[in-house]
Amino acid sequence: xxxxxxxxxxxxxxxxxxxxxxxxxxxxxxxxxxxxxxxxxxxxxxxxxxxxxxxxxxxxxxxxxxxxxxxxxxxxxxxxxxxxxxxxxxxxxxxxxxxxxxxxxxxxxxxxxxxxxxxxxxxxxxxxxxxxxxxxxxxxxxxxxxxxxxxxxxxxxxxxxxxxxxxxxxxxxxxxxxxxxxxxxxxxxxxxxxxxxxxxxxxxxxxxxxxxxxxxxxxxxxxxxxxxxxxxxxxxxxxxxxxxxxxxxxxxxxxxxxxxxxxxxxxxxxxxxxxxxxxxxxxxxxxxxxxxxxxxxxxxxxxxxxxxxxxxxxxxxxxxxxxxxxxxxxxxxxxxxxxxxxxxxxx
Amino acid sequence: xxxxxxxxxxxxxxxxxxxxxxxxxxxxxxxxxxxxxxxxxxxxxxxxxxxxxxxxxxxxxxxxxxxxxxxxxxxxxxxxxxxxxxxxxxxxxxxxxxxxxxxxxxxxxxxxxxxxxxxxxxxxxxxxxxxxxxxxxxxxxxxxxxxxxxxxxxxxxxxxxxxxxxxxxxxxxxxxxxxxxxxxxxxxxxxxxxxxxxxxxxxxxxxxxxxxxxxxxxxxxxxxxxxxxxxxxxxxxxxxxxxxxxxxxxxxxxxxxxxxxxxxxxxxxxxxxxxxxxxxxxxxxxxxxxxxx
Numbered sequence: 001x002x003x004x005x006x007x008x009x010x011x012x013x014x015x016x017x018x019x020x021x022x023x024x025x026x027x028x029x030x031x032x033x034x035x036x037x038x039x040x041x042x043x044x045x046x047x048x049x050x051x052x053x054x055x056x057x058x059x060x061x062x063x064x065x066x067x068x069x070x071x072x073x074x075x076x077x078x079x080x081x082x083x084x085x086x087x088x089x090x091x092x093x094x095x096x097x098x099x100x101x102x103x104x105x106x107x108x109x110x111x112x113x114x115x116x117x118x119x120x121x122x123x124x125x126x127x128x129x130x131x132x133x134x135x136x137x138x139x140x141x142x143x144x145x146x147x148x149x150x151x152x153x154x155x156x157x158x159x160x161x162x163x164x165x166x167x168x169x170x171x172x173x174x175x176x177x178x179x180x181x182x183x184x185x186x187x188x189x190x191x192x193x194x195x196x197x198x199x200x201x202x203x204x205x206x207x208x209x210x211x212x213x214x215x216x217x218x219x220x221x222x223x224x225x226x227x228x229x230x231x232x233x234x235x236x237x238x239x240x241x242x243x244x245x246x247x248x249x250x251x252x253x254x255x256x257x258x259x260x261x262x263x264x265x266x267x268x269x270x271x272x273x274x275x276x277x278x279x280x281x282x283x284x285x286x287x288x289x290x291x292x293x294x295x296x297x298x299x300x301x302x303x304x305x306x307x308x309x310x311x312x313x314x315x316x317x318x319x320x321x322x323x324x325x326x327x328x329x330x331x332x333x334x335x336x337x338x339x340x341x342x343x344x345x346x347x
Numbered sequence: 348x349x350x351x352x353x354x355x356x357x358x359x360x361x362x363x364x365x366x367x368x369x370x371x372x373x374x375x376x377x378x379x380x381x382x383x384x385x386x387x388x389x390x391x392x393x394x395x396x397x398x399x400x401x402x403x404x405x406x407x408x409x410x411x412x413x414x415x416x417x418x419x420x421x422x423x424x425x426x427x428x429x430x431x432x433x434x435x436x437x438x439x440x441x442x443x444x445x446x447x448x449x450x451x452x453x454x455x456x457x458x459x460x461x462x463x464x465x466x467x468x469x470x471x472x473x474x475x476x477x478x479x480x481x482x483x484x485x486x487x488x489x490x491x492x493x494x495x496x497x498x499x500x501x502x503x504x505x506x507x508x509x510x511x512x513x514x515x516x517x518x519x520x521x522x523x524x525x526x527x528x529x530x531x532x533x534x535x536x537x538x539x540x541x542x543x544x545x546x547x548x549x550x551x552x553x554x555x556x557x558x559x560x561x562x563x564x565x566x567x568x569x570x571x572x573x574x575x576x577x578x579x580x581x582x583x584x585x586x587x588x589x590x591x592x593x594x595x596x597x598x599x600x601x602x603x604x605x606x607x608x609x610x611x612x613x614x615x616x617x618x619x620x621x622x623x624x625x626x627x628x629x630x631x632x633x634x635x636x637x638x639x640x
Contacts, residue, residue, distance in 0.1 A: 179431035182397050183448045184420040345400045 001163050002208055009147060009212045016143065017221070019136045027078050031093075034107070035071040038064055041106060060103040067096045067105070083130035087121040094118050116233055123231040123239055129224060139227045140217045141242035145309065147213040148249045152256065152308040154289040160205070161264045161285075162278045164198055168268030169277050188338035195265045195334055202257040210250060235314040245312060248319055252308045255326030259302050262333030269337050302329045348411040349374040350496050350527040351396075356405030357551075358388075358395060365391050367551030369405070373529075378522045379555075380538040381531040382627060383548035384635060389531040392548060393500050397425045410495050421449065424489035426499040429481035434474035438465060438484045441473070442491060449492040459487045464513060479510035486514065490521065497521065499530040503537045515541055535628045545627050547634055554634070558626035566606060569593040569619035576615045583609055592618070 045061040048054075074089035094114035097107040124131055132142050150156070171177045180190060217223070228243035240248075263284055264277075271277040288303030297304045297315065305311040305322050312319070351373040358366040365388035373379065381389050394400040396407055398414045407414040410422045432441065442456045460466055465483045473481065482502065489497060502518075503511055518541060522528055529546070532538050538545065543558040569592035570576050576594065580587045583605070586597040596606060610617055 174434075175431045176433050178399060178427060181399055182420055182423075182425045182427075183445065184417055185448060186417050345394070345398065 001160070001205060005151070005205065005209055006212055008151070009209070009216060012146065012150070013138065013143065013216050013220075016136050016138045016146075019133075020138065023133045023136055024078060024081075028075055031071055031075050031078070034109075035068055035075065037106065037108070038068045038071065038100075042068055056103065060100070060105050063096060063100045063103050064105055067093065067100050067107075070096055084125065087125050087131060091118050091121045116237075119237075120231060120233060120239070127226055127229050127231070129226055129230055132230065134232075138217050138221045139230070140214050140223055141228050141230060141246055143217045144210065144213040144246055144249070145232070145242065147209065148253075149309040151209060152249070152253055152306075153310075154285045154303070154306050157256065157260050157306060158282055158285045160202070161260055161281050164201065164261075165264055165268055165277050165281060166274055167198060167201075168194055168265065169272060169274040172272035173274060187341045187344070191265060191269055191338045191341050192334070194268075195261060195337070198261045198264060199258065202261055203254070206250075206253050206257060210246075210253075232313070234312075234316045236316055238316070240312070240316065248312050249308050251320070251323060252305055252311055252326075255323045255330075256305050256308060258330035259305075259326045259333075262330035262337075266333045266337040266340075269341050300325055302326055349408065350376075350410055351529070352408040353396070354406045354408075356395065356407060357403045358391060358400070359403055364551045366395065366402070366405075369551070369553045371546070371553055371555065373527055376522055376525045376527050377544060378518060378528040378530065378542035379544045379546050380542050380627070381529055381546045381548060382533065382535070382538060382631065385533060387548050388551070389533075389548055390500055392553075393425065393498050393529075393531060396498060397423070399425075421492065422495040424492060424494040424497050426485045426489040426497070426502055428500060428504075429478065429485060432473045432476075432481060432484065435472060437472050438469040438476070438480075438487075441484060441488055442469070445488045445491050451491065455491055459491045462490075463487045463517065478505045479507055482506060482510060482514065486517065490517075494526060497526050497528045499528065501532055502530055503532060503534055503541075511537065535631055536623075536625070538627050539624050543626065545630070547631070549634055556630060558630065561630045562624060562626035563629070564598045565623040565625065566596045566598065566603075567593070567619070567621040567623060568596060568610070568617060570610075570613075570615045570617055572613065572615040576610070576613045579609050579613050585609070595623075 042061060042064040045057055045064060049057050049061060070089060070093045074086065074093050077083075077085040077089050094109075094117055097109065098111055098114055100107055101111065121131065132139055134142055135146060137143055137146065171180070177190075181187065228241065228246075230242040231239035232242060232245050234240055264281065267277050267280045267284070271280055285303075285306070288301075288306060291297075291301065292303055292307070292310075297310075299315075299318050299321060302325055304315060304318065305326055311322060315322070349372045351371065353369055353371040356366050356369040357364070369392075381392065383389055391400060395402045396409065396414060397420075398407075409419045412419045436444075439456065442459065443453070446453060446456055460469055463483045463486050465480065465487060468476065468480055471480075473484065476484065486502070489499070499518075503514060506514060515537075518528055518530070530541070539558070539562075543562065545556050545558055547554040547556060567590065568576075573589070573593060577587075577589065580594065580596065583601070585601060585606070586599055587594045598606065
């Protein structure tokens with residue numbers, strides 16, 4: 001499991017390193033596409049103006065030409081690697097694009113997205129930080145965010161639980177528990193010991209996950225100054241700095257792990273069979289995921305936090321109450337598992 | 348205080364009543380053999396005694412405490428079949444675990460290892476153990492806490508002669524020291540070598556019987572001069588039958604010394620002399636109506 005995690009982190013990091021030049025090329029290609037669109041509209045508007053002079057059309061053409069020039073300037077800034085110019089130019093482009101849309105020009109980018117980008121760029125300029133491609137960054141905090149999004153979600157947790165789940169069920173299937181239950185130890189204690197053991201294993205895994213995600217970029221790539229202040233856009237329109245994001249991600253991960261191990265312990269000790277246990281865990285987490293997708297991402301729903309990245313970005317106001325939910329549900333699950341095994345036989 | 352007190356214990360699987368209102372009290376040390384055909388419910392009975400399986404009704408007290416109280420296992424050990432062992436752990440790991448659970452000093456491991464004679468392979472993983480080695484380990488684990496009540500499920504099953512002899516000796520010594528032992532078995536010859544106290548499990552009922560009245564002692568004698576020995580055995584009214592190498596002689600009213608005197612008198616060269624005790628087999632045949640088809 002640890003080897004797989006390290007392999008995933010290593011592979012993703014190498015991919016990100018290799019994508020750094022591609023990011024710039026893609027940006028140029030992307031803005032060139034917009035520039036082409038605007039240029040085409042401008043050409044059409046000019047022709048129409050020659051045929052029928054209209055004040056509205058003239059206004060649109062004026063804004064369109066300005067937008068085309070700004071896009072051209074933005075592309076040049078990207079090509080030159082002048083990131084401060086790039087950020088400012090992008091702000092200018094979007095401000096003009098919003099005006100352009102007001103005069104009935106077409107620009108395939110929503111006003112909301114452009115607003116958000118403008119605010120982000122302003123924030124970055126204020127901090128003196130270049131813009132990063134969040135999904136392909138090699139900067140430590142942003143790479144951690146990418147790993148958190150990729151691994152700490154319902155799918156990743158289900159894989160983790162199915163792998164860890166055999167620790168409980170195999171001892172029932174191999175009949176080891178038949179022997180263990182004839183020792184002078186209360187049965188609830190076995191449940192608690194298994195829970196603790198699995199939790200420790202999970203915590204080691206989390207430590208490796210976070211440490212490797214931090215160390216790999218930190219040791220191989222030059223970190224930018226103030227990179228832990230990098231602003232991350234939240235769903236409520238505000239920003240969260242990357243350092244705080246990592247802190248919350250670490251704390252939520254522990255909470256989610258507690259909850260997940262609680263589910264695993266309960267299901268493992270009740271089902272006592274690897275296949276049944278795996279199917280139930282899969283069903284539980286699939287059901288949880290579906291509940292979130294259907295608007296049940298409420299404060300009290302522990303599955304709201306299973307996707308750690310989404311919990312932080314979409315529900316900033318749930319922190320830290322969400323942790324109490326996770327800890328509470330985990331404690332209840334553990335208590336049910338301990339109580340349920342109290343008088344139950346094993347053969 | 349009774350070491351084992353069972354009151355009206357019942358257990359059914361679907362429509363099959365495995366245990367039918369069993370009541371039994373054992374309050375002295377010694378060895379009891381739980382005997383019955385395969386599938387009669389011997390293992391189920393032991394599992395219920397140790398609360399590994401729930402009973403439908405009735406109660407069980409082990410060394411004065413309910414079997415549902417985990418603390419009974421401080422004084423009660425259950426040797427189960429060897430599949431319960433962790434294949435990936437060593438014998439020492441198992442013993443260390445049991446030792447820690449019972450809060451015993453580590454030196455107890457050495458004592459018990461020497462006692463059951465498993466010094467050579469304690470560091471090997473159980474997956475590499477032979478059947479006999481596994482039985483030794485299970486026995487060592489079962490006796491490490493010097494239990495007052497020792498339950499054993501088919502402990503002599505599949506053992507080679509050396510291991511079987513050792514197992515019998517150890518069980519005898521434990522019983523002499525005051526341990527109450529209940530062992531299940533379907534090997535009547537082995538049972539007869541270990542105990543005369545039998546608990547026959549039949550139709551869900553437990554019949555406690557002493558085999559003294561059923562016990563028979565035979566001597567297998569291999570001799571060179573069969574005719575002269577045969578005539579003397581007939582003359583002295585010994586109950587005997589001829590075998591390939593000599594005779595199988597039943598000691599009835601005569602004692603062993605009379606048999607030795609007879610052999611001496613015949614002047615025959617005795618190549619081999621072996622004792623066989625039977626008892627439970629006869630009773631088993633009666634109880635379970637074993638007949639020739």
